[in-house]
Amino acid sequence: SLVSFSLSTAEYIPEKVKKAEKKLEENPYDLDAWSILIREAQNQPIDKARKTYERLVTQFPSSGRFWKLFIEAELFQRCLMKVLHIDLWKCYLSYVRETKGKLPSYKEKMAQAYDFALDKIGMEIMSYQVHVSEHFLCSVEAVGSYAENQRITAVRRVYQRGCVNPMINIEQLWRDYSKYEEGINVHLAKKMIEDRSRDYMNARRVAKEYETVMKGLDRNAPSVPPQNSPQEAQQVEMWKKYIQWEKSNPLRTEDQTLITKRVMFAYEQCLLVLGHHPDIWYEAAQYLEQSSKLLAEKGDMNNSKLFSDEAANIYERAIGTLLKKNMLLYFAFADYEESRMKYEKVHSIYNKLLAIEDIDPTLVYIQYMKFARRAEGIKSGRTIFKKAREDPRTRHHVYVTAALMEYYCSKDKSVAFKIFELGLKKYGDIPEYILAYIDYLSHLNEDNNTRVLFERVLTSGSLSPEKSGEIWARFLAFESNIGDLASILKVERRRFTAFKDEYEGKETALLVDRYKFMDLYPCSTSELKALGYKDVSRAKLAALLPETVVAPSVPALKDEADRKPEYPKPDTNQMIPFQPRHLAPPGLHPVPGGVFPVPPAAVGPFVQVDELMETFRRCTLPETVDAAVELITGRQPDAGGEGNGPMENHSIAKSLKRPNADSDEEDDKGAVAPPIHDIYRARQQKRIR
Numbered sequence: 181s182l183v184s185f186s187l188s189t190a191e192y193i194p195e196k197v198k199k200a201e202k203k204l205e206e207n208p209y210d211l212d213a214w215s216i217l218i219r220e221a222q223n224q225p226i227d228k229a230r231k232t233y234e235r236l237v238t239q240f241p242s243s244g245r246f247w248k249l250f251i252e253a254e255l256f257q258r259c260l261m262k263v264l265h266i267d268l269w270k271c272y273l274s275y276v277r278e279t280k281g282k283l284p285s286y287k288e289k290m291a292q293a294y295d296f297a298l299d300k301i302g303m304e305i306m307s308y309q310v311h312v313s314e315h316f317l318c319s320v321e322a323v324g325s326y327a328e329n330q331r332i333t334a335v336r337r338v339y340q341r342g343c344v345n346p347m348i349n350i351e352q353l354w355r356d357y358s359k360y361e362e363g364i365n366v367h368l369a370k371k372m373i374e375d376r377s378r379d380y381m382n383a384r385r386v387a388k389e390y391e392t393v394m395k396g397l398d399r400n401a402p403s404v405p406p407q408n409s410p411q412e413a414q415q416v417e418m419w420k421k422y423i424q425w426e427k428s429n430p431l432r433t434e435d436q437t438l439i440t441k442r443v444m445f446a447y448e449q450c451l452l453v454l455g456h457h458p459d460i461w462y463e464a465a466q467y468l469e470q471s472s473k474l475l476a477e478k479g480d481m482n483n484s485k486l487f488s489d490e491a492a493n494i495y496e497r498a499i500g501t502l503l504k505k506n507m508l509l510y511f512a513f514a515d516y517e518e519s520r521m522k523y524e525k526v527h528s529i530y531n532k533l534l535a536i537e538d539i540d541p542t543l544v545y546i547q548y549m550k551f552a553r554r555a556e557g558i559k560s561g562r563t564i565f566k567k568a569r570e571d572p573r574t575r576h577h578v579y580v581t582a583a584l585m586e587y588y589c590s591k592d593k594s595v596a597f598k599i600f601e602l603g604l605k606k607y608g609d610i611p612e613y614i615l616a617y618i619d620y621l622s623h624l625n626e627d628n629n630t631r632v633l634f635e636r637v638l639t640s641g642s643l644s645p646e647k648s649g650e651i652w653a654r655f656l657a658f659e660s661n662i663g664d665l666a667s668i669l670k671v672e673r674r675r676f677t678a679f680k681d682e683y684e685g686k687e688t689a690l691l692v693d694r695y696k697f698m699d700l701y702p703c704s705t706s707e708l709k710a711l712g713y714k715d716v717s718r719a720k721l722a723a724l725l726p727e728t729v730v731a732p733s734v735p736a737l738k739d740e741a742d743r744k745p746e747y748p749k750p751d752t753n754q755m756i757p758f759q760p761r762h763l764a765p766p767g768l769h770p771v772p773g774g775v776f777p778v779p780p781a782a783v784g785p786f787v788q789v790d791e792l793m794e795t796f797r798r799c800t801l802p803e804t805v806d807a808a809v810e811l812i813t814g815r816q817p818d819a820g821g822e823g824n825g826p827m828e829n830h831s832i833a834k835s836l837k838r839p840n841a842d843s844d845e846e847d848d849k850g851a852v853a854p855p856i857h858d859i860y861r862a863r864q865q866k867r868i869r
Contacts, residue, residue: 194220208239218249222279226257249279261300262497264448266310269301273313291334298341303445305390308349311342312356332364336372344379346387346431354380386430393425403455403502416457419450427467437483440471444490458506461498465491469516491516499532505539511547523555534571541568542575549581558589576613579603583620593624608642611650618654627662634658638678645678652678656693668694689713 197220200213207213214236221229233250240246252275260272276293280286297310304310339357343350357376361369397418406412426446429439447464454460468491475484495513503509510533517525530548534541545568553561565582568574583599586592600617607613614637621630634655638648652675659667676683676690683690689711695702703711802808 196220214239222249222253226254229253252279263452264301264304264445265452266301266304266306269297270309273297273310294338302341302345303442304449305347305387305394307345308342308347308353311338311345311347311353335360340376343376344383346383346390348387348391350380350384350387354384382431389425389430393422397422399449399453401453403451403453405456416454419454419460422446423450423463436471436475436478437480440468440487443467455502458498458503458509461494461503461509462512465494465512465516468494488520492520499529505536507533507539507543510544514547514551518551518555526551526555539573540575541571541573542577545571545574545578546581549578549585553585553589558585561585561589576603576607576610576616579607580613580616587620596620608637608640609644609647611643611647614643614651615654618651618658622658630658638674648678653693660694 196216200210200216203210203213204217217232218236221232233253236246237243237250256272256275260268273293276290280289283289294310294313298307301307301310339353339360342353343357358369358373361372398415401415423443423446426443427439431438431442433439444464444467447460447467450460451464468487472484472487472491475481475487492513495509495516498509499506499513510529514526514529517523517529530544530551533539533544534548545564549561549564549568552564561582565578568578568582579599579602583596583603586599587596600620603613604617614633618630618633621633634651637643637651638655643651652671656668656671656675659671663671672690672694676687692702692708692711692713701708703713802811
């Protein structure tokens with residue numbers, strides 16, 4: 181039945197719960213009995229209480245009140261300690277207020293809830309409402325002088341705690357506190373207020389800075405993987421600015437524990453939004469580690485150990501929630517635990533990552549081998565290498581790492597040689613592995629073994645022609661360094677035969693590889709391009725490097741044709757499509773959008789530039805000044821003037837009326853002949869006719 185309820189015999193069951201269960205067997209809809217079970221469930225962890233809530237909503241599937249109880253109990257216990265968001269904690273306090281309101285111990289429960297909330301969220305800039313809400317203690321009835329003193333002390337502690345905490349509306353809280361102290365004892369209030377005034381002024385100053393630093397932060401944005409957008413980059417920069425501000429100790433306190441708690445609260449707020457960014461998790465753990473060492477130097481071993489364990493907890497949270505496959509944080513976590521000499525924990529970290537099936541474990545095994553060799557010796561590293569060989573997901577890099585580890589640590593060339601040979605059987609078709617083997621033999625200066633390896637690889641047929649290009653280039657470089665001219669020419673001929681189709685007619689391009697050294701070439705870049713030369717080694721390296729590394733810093737690694745332009749490239753998506761008009765009207769551009777905006781003071785009409793220029797082109801200008809004067813005035817220039825330009829111009833200027841001339845000069849007006857090309861007079865004459 182719905183009311184069947186199985187409880188462990190080892191678990192204590194209150195008598196009232198047993199009675200309520202019996203009542204429900206008789207009447208599954210007994211609300212009083214259900215109320216007893218609900219109150220009991222609210223005092224239990226959700227893992228134990230979940231079964232009671234499930235029975236409750238099964239019996240009353242349409243009861244919104246019971247569903248609300250289940251949802252609040254389930255969700256609060258799941259997220260409250262992990263999500264330090266002010267709105268969530270306000271909701272939690274409202275939930276406690278509603279569910280505990282009718283209990284005899286309501287005020288005690290609420291006081292505990294507020295203390296709990298302030299411990300977790302009290303450093304929030306918007307926590308004023310939480311601080312104010314705890315003042316309900318003022319209304320608590322106190323019987324007797326001892327109880328009254330206890331109540332006053334509790335309320336005073338709440339006020340004093342809030343008045344030194346930077347937040348918005350701290351001024352109002354200070355005024356309330358001053359009024360409260362004056363209401364208790366006017367004479368004592370002055371001293372109490374003076375004692376706290378300095379800390380309050382400091383907190384008020386920091387609150388202003390706090391508000392400025394937090395401005396612009398999107399604190400309600402959901403945490404998503406990095407999008408690499410400008411908006412996201414701006415938010416990341418602002419969050420880091422806020423964290424750096426907290427690290428600068430704006431309160432100017434000498435309490436390192438308080439500084440660390442405030443900085444970690446800033447990190448917690450940041451992780452609510454940037455939880456998918458591994459750098460935030462790592463920096464938070466690093467800061468806790470530094471604080472732990474600083475406190476240890478000061479002799480505070482308890483808090484030092486607390487912060488040290490909390491740093492490990494930061495890593496645990498990161499790899500246990502949002503960044504389960506982020507190798508960077510796993511490796512950093514392993515190194516941190518290794519620094520604390522917790523080797524078993526390090527093994528568990530690496531094994532946890534290797535247990536994820538859909539990852540490439542090659543790099544994990546490499547770092548695991550390095551740790552095992554450091555912490556437990558070369559034999560432990562060999563054990564990890566054996567485990568890596570048995571994993572079908574691993575790649576050739578593991579063999580290279582194991583061989584070099586044997587060579588550098590045990591100084592045994594033969595063991596390293598055997599590992600390379602073992603890997604060659606499995607990865608003989610991968611040029612990167614072959615090149616690593618060649619590098620190893622080259623460093624040993626074993627010419628014969630190196631030459632034999634080249635011959636084995638190039639004649640075995642395991643490498644396809646398109647993959648063997650770099651091997652041939654290395655073979656030629658090897659012979660150029662230690663061989664004679666005959667061997668060099670022999671390798672060149674064999675190489676040309678292998679790539680006959682590709683290098684047909686480009687024999688000179690192969691000659692470049694004989695004479696080049698590192699980044700020195702016997703031809704200029706344009707000549708190399710004309711020859712059709714392709715540097716296989718550089719092209720391979722460019723393909724291996726990330727795009728962000730290749731493009732700005734190593735442009736020469738790519739072929740000249742593939743290089744990106746180093747000048748800004750316009751965003752063509754925002755450009756107007758090129759659709760020119762046919763027979764565009766005069767004065768308009770044939771392409772839409774090409775007309776300039778109207779000048780701010782222009783009141784048309786506008787000059788049609790094309791027609792104006794055509795008029796200028798047809799116009800015949802006089803060749804002498806006299807002809808120009810005659811054209812303008814309509815009469816011959818003054819014969820008495822001997823000069824050419826200035827005299828004529830002066831006489832003309834005298835004959836014209838000045839703009840601000842007096843009325844006495846009006847008589848001169850009639851003596852001025854009108855210009856020949858006077859448009860106004862021409863129109864008037866047409867009307868008369």
